[in-house]
Amino acid sequence: MGIGLAALATGCRPDQVSHYRVPKEAVASHPDHPGHAEEGMGSQAMPPSANADPGMPPPPTPKGAIKWSLPKGWSEAAGGGTMRFATFKAPYAGKLEATVVVLPGPAGGELANVNRWRGQIGLPAMDEASLAKSRAVLKTKAGALNVYDFTSEGQAKSRLVAGYISTPDGNTWFLKMTGDADPVGKAKPDFMTILGSVRLD
Amino acid sequence: MIKTYALRIWKYTRSLQLTIILLALLMCLVLFCTLAQVEMGTQGAVNAYMRSFIVWRQPLLMSLPFPGGALVGLLLTINLTGRTLELQRTWAKAGMWLVHSGLVILFAGEFVAGMMQVDTNLSIEVGQTVNYVQSYKNMELAVIDVTDPTWDEVYSVPDNLLAKGGTVAIPGTPLSLNVKRYFANAQLTTLAPGAPPSLATAGVGTGVSVVEQPVVSADNEMNQASAFVEPVAGGRSYGVWLTSVALGAPQSFTHEGRTYLLSMRLLRQYLPYAFTLKQFRHDVYPGTSIPKNFSSLVQVMNPSRNESREVLIYMNQPLRYEGKTFYQASFGKNDTLSVLSVVENPGWLLPYVSCVLVSLGLLVHFAIVLRRSLKRRQDQKEG
Numbered sequence: 374m375g376i377g378l379a380a381l382a383t384g385c386r387p388d389q390v391s392h393y394r395v396p397k398e399a400v401a402s403h404p405d406h407p408g409h410a411e412e413g414m415g416s417q418a419m420p421p422s423a424n425a426d427p428g429m430p431p432p433p434t435p436k437g438a439i440k441w442s443l444p445k446g447w448s449e450a451a452g453g454g455t456m457r458f459a460t461f462k463a464p465y466a467g468k469l470e471a472t473v474v475v476l477p478g479p480a481g482g483e484l485a486n487v488n489r490w491r492g493q494i495g496l497p498a499m500d501e502a503s504l505a506k507s508r509a510v511l512k513t514k515a516g517a518l519n520v521y522d523f524t525s526e527g528q529a530k531s532r533l534v535a536g537y538i539s540t541p542d543g544n545t546w547f548l549k550m551t552g553d554a555d556p557v558g559k560a561k562p563d564f565m566t567i568l569g570s571v572r573l574d
Numbered sequence: 575m576i577k578t579y580a581l582r583i584w585k586y587t588r589s590l591q592l593t594i595i596l597l598a599l600l601m602c603l604v605l606f607c608t609l610a611q612v613e614m615g616t617q618g619a620v621n622a623y624m625r626s627f628i629v630w631r632q633p634l635l636m637s638l639p640f641p642g643g644a645l646v647g648l649l650l651t652i653n654l655t656g657r658t659l660e661l662q663r664t665w666a667k668a669g670m671w672l673v674h675s676g677l678v679i680l681f682a683g684e685f686v687a688g689m690m691q692v693d694t695n696l697s698i699e700v701g702q703t704v705n706y707v708q709s710y711k712n713m714e715l716a717v718i719d720v721t722d723p724t725w726d727e728v729y730s731v732p733d734n735l736l737a738k739g740g741t742v743a744i745p746g747t748p749l750s751l752n753v754k755r756y757f758a759n760a761q762l763t764t765l766a767p768g769a770p771p772s773l774a775t776a777g778v779g780t781g782v783s784v785v786e787q788p789v790v791s792a793d794n795e796m797n798q799a800s801a802f803v804e805p806v807a808g809g810r811s812y813g814v815w816l817t818s819v820a821l822g823a824p825q826s827f828t829h830e831g832r833t834y835l836l837s838m839r840l841l842r843q844y845l846p847y848a849f850t851l852k853q854f855r856h857d858v859y860p861g862t863s864i865p866k867n868f869s870s871l872v873q874v875m876n877p878s879r880n881e882s883r884e885v886l887i888y889m890n891q892p893l894r895y896e897g898k899t900f901y902q903a904s905f906g907k908n909d910t911l912s913v914l915s916v917v918e919n920p921g922w923l924l925p926y927v928s929c930v931l932v933s934l935g936l937l938v939h940f941a942i943v944l945r946r947s948l949k950r951r952q953d954q955k956e957g
Binding site for chain 2: 388389390391392393394395396397398468481485488489492493494495497498525526527528529530531551553
């Protein structure tokens with residue numbers, strides 16, 4: 374144990390904000406990267422116990438998956454994050470990310486998820502009445518798909534367009550496109566085509 | 575009058591009587607500290623008993639004050655220095671001078687360790703590359719700008735700053751954080767129906783109830799540090815977010831096209847080099863489950879030195895690199911995770927110097943006494 378001579382200090386603890394520029398970590402270490410931040414309230418609201426693995430729960434394996442058709446120039450990759458079902462690559466320059474996430478059950482509810490998305494781009498939470506007003510319903514072969522389109526305030530605007538659909542097996546699907554307002558605006562017609570093409574597998 | 579008292583105090587300070595009292599106190603401290611480790615963990619007990627001047631409010635001592643290791647060590651150093659200065663400055667006492675100097679250096683080494691040693695760890699999975707070490711207990715709220723496709727800009731707000739509350743400006747960004755509430759340890763549960771609403775207005779925290787818990791320091795326990803923070807940028811609030819080590823994933827928001835993650839986690843220190851774990855071995859004696867050897871084969875990559883080499887770290891064979899010592903400490907996840915204990919102590923050489931001086935001093939003293947004894951015997955024969 375040694376001789377305990379002195380130690381006024383408790384080691385070299387910083388007492389101010391430090392800054393580091395570091396190479397990006399592997400995706401698995403940041404399951405909630407922008408665009409990876411798609412998980413619903415339900416899955417995250419249950420904090421893991423003190424001794425549990427601090428990682429995210431594994432993504433659910435949907436029984437009745439949905440399908441969609443991609444417009445020309447778009448491509449898709451499976452997963453891409455812990456919670457993701459698929460990631461789209463759009464043929465537009467600029468910051469833009471489009472993802473598909475599926476969660477079991479209502480995933481915290483539509484209002485909570487929409488408010489979480491709004492919070493991510495600095496917009497205030499809305500109530501049920503405002504939610505209904507900002508909702509556009511798209512009829513698809515998989516049922517009614519609710520579409521939301523929000524743009525942030527400020528000089529460099531962020532925008533998100535998101536589709537929200539519950540399938541008969543009880544799962545909730547999020548198809549979300551986020552990024553800078555310009556590229557998202559350009560890609561929106563294509564993305565709406567994708568949303569309109571959603572059908573049950 | 576004052577001079578007389580000062581002389582008396584100085585005389586007592588270098589007396590053998592004080593040495594014995596201090597050594598007895600030190601033995602008591604070692605005993606108390608060892609017993610306290612059961613409840614407080616190694617670091618907690620060492621900080622409370624050995625690295626404090628006075629031990630206060632310890633249930634083990636029935637909350638009575640007791641001289642701490644720092645005070646005892648300081649007095650021992652003064653006592654030893656006083657006795658060293660009393661030694662005759664002759665060659666006959668050269669050995670004693672060396673021994674005493676060695677002991678003073680040993681004490682100084684512990685002083686440097688107590689003041690400056692930083693203990694962290696590096697957890698790494700097979701195939702993973704890690705470029706940071708992390709604290710065992712201290713936390714940080716990391717605000718990470720992940721906008722750049724290649725780099726992350728990490729702004730670390732340490733827990734002691736969060737504990738002060740108020741507004742914390744994030745330099746280099748338009749952001750500032752209003753720390754609404756900080757819990758050094760808390761229990762998080764899903765908000766029950768009818769319960770008072772959460773302080774959080776954004777993120778997953780809106781559905782979580784936070785209850786403050788006593789801080790733990792035992793080795794196998796971890797504080798679930800949590801905070802309610804409100805990021806504000808350009809005069810706009812991004813809502814109140816709950817961040818906690820108990821919440822698995824970080825949460826994010828976007829301001830003016832830049833996306834920021836909020837993540838409460840163990841305090842990290844990023845390194846200008848990285849380790850990749852190539853292989854972890856956990857060998858056992860044949861036919862038993864008794865461990866024989868633990869070893870980590872790591873690739874050390876340091877772009878600033880244009881260096882990339884393999885190093886094997888195993889029991890009692892640490893890697894000393896760039897002022898840090900990496901020891902094989904633990905493992906997990908079915909032998910795919912290796913934990914290296916990382917120690918940074920600028921005075922790590924001092925105990926070795928001390929040992930050399932004390933050993934040399936004893937040898938010199940023995941040689942002097944032997945020579946004197948032989949000479950005396952020779953004189954008796956001749957006389």
